[in-house]
Amino acid sequence: xxxxxxxxxxxVLFASACxxxxxxxxPARQNFLILAIMSAQLGVAWNILGGYAGQVSFGHAAFFGxxxxxxxxxxxxxxxxxxxxxxxxxxxxxxxxxLVGWPCFxxxxxxxxxxxxxxxxxxxxxxxxxxxxxxxxxxxLPIEQEGLKALVFNTSKLPYYYIALGLLVASLLxxxxxxxxxxxxxxxxxxxxxxxxxxxxxxxxxxxLVAIAISSFLTAAGGTLYAQKELFIDPASVMATSLSxxxxxxxxxxxxxxxxxxxxxAAILTGIEEATRQxxxxxxxxxxxxxxGLMIIVVAVYYPDGIVGGILSLRExxxxxxxxxxxxx
Amino acid sequence: MTFEILLQTLLSGILIGxxxxxxxxxxxLIFGVMDxxxxxxxxxLMLGMYASFWMFALYALDPIxxxxxxxxxxxxxxxxxxxxxxxxxxxxxxxxxxxxxxxLMILLRGIAQFLWKPDFRSIDxxxxxxxxRLGALQFGLPQIAAAAGAVLATLLLGWxxxxxxxxxxxxxTAADREAAQLMGIPAQRMFxxxxxxxxxxxxxxxxxxxxxxxxxxxxxxxxILVAFVVVALGGFGSVSGAFLxxxxxxxxxxxxxxxxxxxxKLALVLLLYLLVxxxxxxxxxxxx
Amino acid sequence: xSALLEVRALSKRFGGLxxxxxxxxxxxxxxxxxxxxxxxxxxxxxxxxxxxxYPPSEGRVFLDGAEVTGASPEKMARLGVGRTFQLVRTFxxxxxxxxxxxxxxxxxxxxxxxxxxxSAALEFCGLSAxxxxxxxxLTVAEQRRLEVARALGLEPRLLLLDxxxxxxxxxxxxxxxxxxxxxxxxxxxxxxxxxxxxxxxxIANRVIVLDYGxxxxxxxxxxxxxxxxxxxxxxxxA
Numbered sequence: 001x002x003x004x005x006x007x008x009x010x011x012v013l014f015a016s017a018c019x020x021x022x023x024x025x026x027p028a029r030q031n032f033l034i035l036a037i038m039s040a041q042l043g044v045a046w047n048i049l050g051g052y053a054g055q056v057s058f059g060h061a062a063f064f065g066x067x068x069x070x071x072x073x074x075x076x077x078x079x080x081x082x083x084x085x086x087x088x089x090x091x092x093x094x095x096x097x098x099l100v101g102w103p104c105f106x107x108x109x110x111x112x113x114x115x116x117x118x119x120x121x122x123x124x125x126x127x128x129x130x131x132x133x134x135x136x137x138x139x140x141l142p143i144e145q146e147g148l149k150a151l152v153f154n155t156s157k158l159p160y161y162y163i164a165l166g167l168l169v170a171s172l173l174x175x176x177x178x179x180x181x182x183x184x185x186x187x188x189x190x191x192x193x194x195x196x197x198x199x200x201x202x203x204x205x206x207x208x209l210v211a212i213a214i215s216s217f218l219t220a221a222g223g224t225l226y227a228q229k230e231l232f233i234d235p236a237s238v239m240a241t242s243l244s245x246x247x248x249x250x251x252x253x254x255x256x257x258x259x260x261x262x263x264x265x266a267a268i269l270t271g272i273e274e275a276t277r278q279x280x281x282x283x284x285x286x287x288x289x290x291x292x293g294l295m296i297i298v299v300a301v302y303y304p305d306g307i308v309g310g311i312l313s314l315r316e317x318x319x320x321x322x323x324x325x326x327x328x329x
Numbered sequence: 330m331t332f333e334i335l336l337q338t339l340l341s342g343i344l345i346g347x348x349x350x351x352x353x354x355x356x357x358l359i360f361g362v363m364d365x366x367x368x369x370x371x372x373x374l375m376l377g378m379y380a381s382f383w384m385f386a387l388y389a390l391d392p393i394x395x396x397x398x399x400x401x402x403x404x405x406x407x408x409x410x411x412x413x414x415x416x417x418x419x420x421x422x423x424x425x426x427x428x429x430x431x432x433l434m435i436l437l438r439g440i441a442q443f444l445w446k447p448d449f450r451s452i453d454x455x456x457x458x459x460x461x462r463l464g465a466l467q468f469g470l471p472q473i474a475a476a477a478g479a480v481l482a483t484l485l486l487g488w489x490x491x492x493x494x495x496x497x498x499x500x501x502t503a504a505d506r507e508a509a510q511l512m513g514i515p516a517q518r519m520f521x522x523x524x525x526x527x528x529x530x531x532x533x534x535x536x537x538x539x540x541x542x543x544x545x546x547x548x549x550x551x552x553i554l555v556a557f558v559v560v561a562l563g564g565f566g567s568v569s570g571a572f573l574x575x576x577x578x579x580x581x582x583x584x585x586x587x588x589x590x591x592x593x594k595l596a597l598v599l600l601l602y603l604l605v606x607x608x609x610x611x612x613x614x615x616x617x
Numbered sequence: 618x619s620a621l622l623e624v625r626a627l628s629k630r631f632g633g634l635x636x637x638x639x640x641x642x643x644x645x646x647x648x649x650x651x652x653x654x655x656x657x658x659x660x661x662x663x664x665x666x667x668x669x670x671y672p673p674s675e676g677r678v679f680l681d682g683a684e685v686t687g688a689s690p691e692k693m694a695r696l697g698v699g700r701t702f703q704l705v706r707t708f709x710x711x712x713x714x715x716x717x718x719x720x721x722x723x724x725x726x727x728x729x730x731x732x733x734x735x736s737a738a739l740e741f742c743g744l745s746a747x748x749x750x751x752x753x754x755l756t757v758a759e760q761r762r763l764e765v766a767r768a769l770g771l772e773p774r775l776l777l778l779d780x781x782x783x784x785x786x787x788x789x790x791x792x793x794x795x796x797x798x799x800x801x802x803x804x805x806x807x808x809x810x811x812x813x814x815x816x817x818x819x820i821a822n823r824v825i826v827l828d829y830g831x832x833x834x835x836x837x838x839x840x841x842x843x844x845x846x847x848x849x850x851x852x853x854x855a
Contacts, residue, residue, distance in 0.1 A: 056427060103607050109423040110366040111606055114557045118599040121554065125596040182726045189708050189719045196706040199668065200720040200771060201694035241550070245435070252428050257710075286442025286546070293436025300428035301417045 010260075014169075021161045034161045034229070036270040038222060041168040043250030043262030044175050045218035050248060051256035052178065053211040054191025055105070056113045059120030060219055060247045063093040065127065065239035067220025068227040072139050082151035086224040093220035097212045105208045108194075117241060124239040138234025141227060151228040160229050167225060168263075171218045175259055178214070187211060191257075219247070253295055254307055264307060268295075333465045338587045339580060344468065344476040346579020348534055351479040352552055353559035353571040354486060355530030361503040361566030362523040363419065368430040369410075370556060371549025372437035373528040377403050377535025378544045379441065382450055385539075391456045392540050393474070399536040400529045407528025408521045415524065416517070434549070441546035450544040457540050471541035478537045482530065483572055490568065499523060503566065554595070555582070558602040564615015573613060620679075621646050621806045622667070622775055627676030629662050636662040638830040639676070644806045646774065649797060651817040651838070652810045654827035655851055660810045661703060661779060663827070667808075668700045668777055669693040680775070694723060699768030700777040703810075705760045709753035713744055713763055716752050720770030735770055742766040742796060758789045765796065769805075776800060778809045782816040790816040818842065826850065 017037075021030055042064070050056045070092045071085025080088075104115045128136045146152050153159040178184050186207050189197040194204055227233045237243075250269055255261020269292070276288040299307060356370045377399050384395040392399075410433065418429050457474040460467055490496040501509040502519040510516050534552075542548070559578050563570030581601055586594035605612060620643035629637040636659045644650050652660050666673045672687030679685065680696055688696070699720075708716050717735035718728070725731060739745050742762045747755060752763060761781050768776055782793045794816045797807055801820075811817040818824070818838045825835045828850040834841060841847055 054424065056424060058431075104603075107606055107610075110427055111561070111610075113427055114366075114561075115603060115606060117554065118557075118602050122596045122599050125593055129590070129592050180728070182722045182728060182731070185711075185715060185719050185722060185728075188711055188715075192708040192710055193706045195670070195690075196702065196708065196767075197719070198690040199694055199700050199702075200767060201691050201723040202719070203691050245431075256424070285446070286439040289435050289439025290443060291439075293432050293434070293439055296432030297414060297429055297436065300425045300432055301414065301421075 013260075017165055018162075021158050027157065030157055030161065032270060032274050034157060034164055036266050037161065037164040037168055038225065039246070039250055039270055040263045040266035041164060041171050042219055042222050042247045043254065043266050044168065044171040045215050045222065046247050047215075047251040047256065047262050048175055048178060048218070049208075049211045049215035051251050051258070051261070052175075052184065052191070053187040053208055055208055055211065056109075056248065057116040057212075057215075058113050058241070058244050058248055059116030059118075060215075061239050061241065061243040062120040062123045063097060063216040063219040064223040064226070064243065064247070065123065065233075065235065066093040066096055066216075067223030068233045068238045069127070069133060069139070069223075070220070071224040072141055072227045072233055073133060075141060076139060081149065082224060082228050083149075086221050089220045089224050090217040093216040093223075094213045097216035098209050101209055101212045102205065105205045117244070120239065120244055121241060124235045124241075127235040127239060134234065136234065136236075138232060138237070141231040141233075143231060151225075152231070157229075160225070164225060167218075167221055172259065172263075174214060174218065179259060183207070183210065188257075249292060249296065253292075253299060261307070268307075334587075335584070337466050337468075338584050340466065340468065341472070342580035342583030343576055344472045344579070345583065346576040347476040347479040347483075348537060348575075349552075349555050349559050349579050350572045350575025351482055351530055351534040351537075353556045353563065353575050354483055354568050355527035355534075356556050357560045357563065357566055357568060357571040358486075358499075358530070359523050359527040360560065361568070362499060363502075363506075363520050365415065365419075365426050366430065366557075367527065368427065368553070369433035369437055369549075370527070370531055371551070371553030372434055372441075373403055373407065373531035373549075374535040374538070374552050375441060375544075375546065375549040376406065376437065377532030378539045378542070378548060379445065379535075380532070381536040381539040382452060382544045385452050385455070386450075392452060392536055393456050393478075396478070396533060396536045400533050403532025403535075404525040404529040406532075408525040410528070411521045411524035416520070419520070434553075438546050438549065445546065447546055451542075452539055452544075455540050469541060475537035475540065479534065482533050483568075486526070486530065487568065495522070555598055558598050558605070560612075561602050562605045562612050564612030567612070567614040570612055570614030620644065621681055622808070623679040624663075624667065625677045625679070627663065627666060627673045627678065629659070629666050629671070630674040636830050637666065637673070640827070640830075640832045641676075642825055642832065642835060644775070644808055646806050647801055647804050648822045649801050649807045649809065649820055651821040651824040652808060652827065653812070653814075653817065653824060653841075654833075657829075658827040658850075659830040660827055664700070664777055664779055664808075664810055667693075668698065694771055697771065697774040698777065699771045699773035699775070701761070701764040701768055701779055701781055703779040703783070705757065705764060707752035707755070707760050707763050707767070710751060712749050712751055713739060713755065713759075713766075714748040716763055717766050717770045720767045721772075723771055734772075735766075738766045738769045741769065741799070743792075758785050758792075761785070761793070762796065765800075769800070773805060776805055776807045778807060778811075780810055780812060782811060782813040785813075787815070794820050 020033055024030055024033060046060050067089035070089035071082050074080035074085040074088060075082055100119050104112060107115055127133060143152055146154055186202050189202060190204055190207060198204060223238060250265040251262045253268055254263065254265025272288050272291050280287055352374060356367060359365060359367050380399045380402055381392040381395060384390045385392055414429060414433065418426050457470045459470045461470050461473060490500055498514045499519055499522060501514055502516060506516055555578060559571055559574045562578060563574030578598060582594050582598050585597040589597065622644040625641050626639045627637055628639055640663060654660055665671055667678055669688050669690040669692065677684060677686045685693065685696065708719065714735055717738050718731050721731040721734040739748055742765055744759065744762055744766060747759060752760060755763060765781065782790045785793060790813055798820050800807055809817055821838050823835060824838050824841045826833050826841055826847050833846050833850060834844050
């Protein structure tokens with residue numbers, strides 16, 4: 001697929017994304033769209049660490065929660081603007097990520113994945129028992145003002161959609177810039193063959209920290225938006241492992257390591273969630289989980305590069321053998 | 330007074346720790362034989378709990394008696410899972426393996442939720458209901474029975490691995506797959522066996538737990554994290570390590586929870602995981 | 618000519634096993650030095666100690682007079698030491714060009730410049746035609762050459778080649794040998810671990826022989842070939 005076609009497709013996608021909420025007037029459906037966009041943004045953020053650099057994290061909710069809590073606390077305690085809170089939340093999440101990442105990046109593959117679960121769960125337990133930040137009860141955000149400056153919209157949820165879209169575009173831009181720069185090459189080298197990467201001068205921990213810093217910042221920004229939209233956060237809703245899993249899922253399904261894969265994954269995931277909810281009511285009675293599970297297994301076994309990877313390889317007839325098992329670190 | 334309470338918590342920790350050990354043993358066996366971390370291990374435990382529960386609820390069969398049936402069912406399931414899914418990702422990248430067992434975890438949870446709804450179930454009256462008093466100390470009989478069952482199962486597994494030819498073949502495959510194959514030990518069969526035994530261990534643990542622990546689709550999640558900590562502490566791949574580590578983790582959890590507060594139990598245990606993998610990655614008895 | 622690489626009394630212990638025992642030698646620019654010996658002699662261990670993948674237990678390593686003992690692989694790369702791996706470790710999902718670009722980025726982080734340098738390295742190794750192919754889709758011989766191209770991307774002064782001719786047919790061995798000679802002609806010193814005698818003996822300036830972790834002799838290929846100690850080491854192993 002040459003560049004011209006790709007660009008055209010992207011523009012069409014963007015245009016339809018901008019128009020969608022105008023064409024869809026049902027507020028429930030609009031909410032679905034907002035959720036889809038927000039999921040996509042989180043997926044793109046996750047992908048920078050998990051897809052590009054190959055460091056699979058099942059604990060990203062920690063960054064999401066740190067973002068949400070930072071901006072919310074700043075708003076409640078100091079009346080700070082949520083936009084400032086978004087940046088502060090991002091910074092806080094980045095600091096936390098680097099602090100935690102530095103020792104943990106020594107761990108390979110599944111040890112690291114489990115460690116991310118451990119860190120996020122510990123954080124959730126801490127916040128659940130920390131009365132100063134609301135504990136298990138959570139935080140309710142004040143709705144004194146409305147409008148763009150206050151990042152609260154009551155009469156119509158549409159502005160949330162466009163802000164989410166803006167965040168998604170920003171995240172995609174960051175993702176694209178990484179991909180097209182030396183960082184993209186370095187991340188992929190680290191992902192493919194860490195030892196060989198070292199032999200050509202790449203400091204593994206250093207660059208993994210860069211990846212997690214960017215990834216956590218963007219994820220935290222998403223957390224702030226969530227907090228401003230729902231106007232209520234608690235550890236169970238913004239720090240749970242189930243949320244971390246959903247964030248990872250978006251990229252795993254859509255295409256680990258591809259730019260737009262997470263967007264596709266988010267569309268599919270949110271779609272399935274809505275569909276199963278409508279058909280089976282309530283939480284979908286597990287049917288969404290069954291579908292996710294099946295999809296992940298199929299994708300992991302047959303298309304480890306996600307659906308996008310699968311499509312790409314079909315189109316370009318790329319077919320190369322995997323290196324010997326001993327080669328992967 | 331405090332000494333007795335401490336002793337009570339210590340022994341309670343050991344009791345649950347033995348069950349953790351059994352769960353972890355299955356997990357570490359699979360890892361030792363084929364280098365795959367089974368993220369769906371908690372779900373085998375969950376299914377063992379449900380099997381036990383339904384046989385009790387529908388046919389009034391006591392969990393202690395249906396234990397062998399549960400074990401067999403989970404063995405078959407583990408072997409089936411290997412043959413249908415895992416077999417295809419033996420040589421795949423670690424990422425693909427992680428995602429696959431992860432997907433399996435979600436799939437099994439979804440199936441459980443769909444079939445049996447998210448409600449909490451429990452077995453209220455079984456052969457081992459009641460409490461046991463030892464002076465000022467008091468223990469639940471189900472917990473004691475579960476611990477005893479776990480020890481039995483682990484000893485059985487140890488006997489199998491160390492004293493039977495099949496067990497030796499399994500250990501050989503774990504130590505050096507190619508060498509074992511060159512000696513005529515079929516790797517595929519060993520992998521299927523490992524998955525069967527691993528799942529059975531989790532299933533037995535589930536059956537034992539069902540006498541006092543609530544049964545619900547997400548219950549696997551409670552145990553998988555602890556299992557990871559135990560496996561890491563014991564050393565990935567070491568069965569005896571998992572056994573020792575299970576007891577340690579159980580004690581840390583219960584005693585720690587008593588000293589710091591029960592809501593922070595999980596954080597404590599997870600902190601232990603981080604400490605172990607960062608400070609001593611090979612755990613207590615693992616291979617480097 | 619002063620030594621580019623100097624290894625002084627290097628020893629490496631793994632628990633109770635002494636893999637390298639007081640090995641000393643020096644290499645100068647524009648030299649091809651072969652490192653041979655029976656299996657288990659400690660060749661790759663020595664390599665890994667020099668390249669920084671683990672520090673030696675004893676002894677010192679000098680690069681151009683400056684001490685680099687125990688330096689990390691990343692540091693060695695920046696100092697101009699490139700290496701290839703015994704079991705090929707190309708970046709499988711990246712194209713041949715991208716593989717080498719990862720290395721050329723060490724000097725200049727701008728992609729266009731790095732790509733140009735990478736293309737040149739690919740051309741030098743005869744892989745220009747395969748530049749756009751993912752490394753996982755190349756043949757073993759091509760992947761070995763790609764590893765060499767990648768190491769060359771660092772613009773190294775010293776190249777450590779680990780069994781770069783293993784598993785190749787005779788024609789491919791000759792191609793590999795010719796490539797190493799081209800590299801020497803550029804002024805780069807090459808230390809080559811090798812089992813394929815027909816490949817290394819004709820092109821080496823000097824050969825170092827290891828056996829049971831010790832250096833048993835060092836000299837011109839013809840000399841070494843006829844050394845009774847060397848013959849005994851190899852025959853004794855059969």
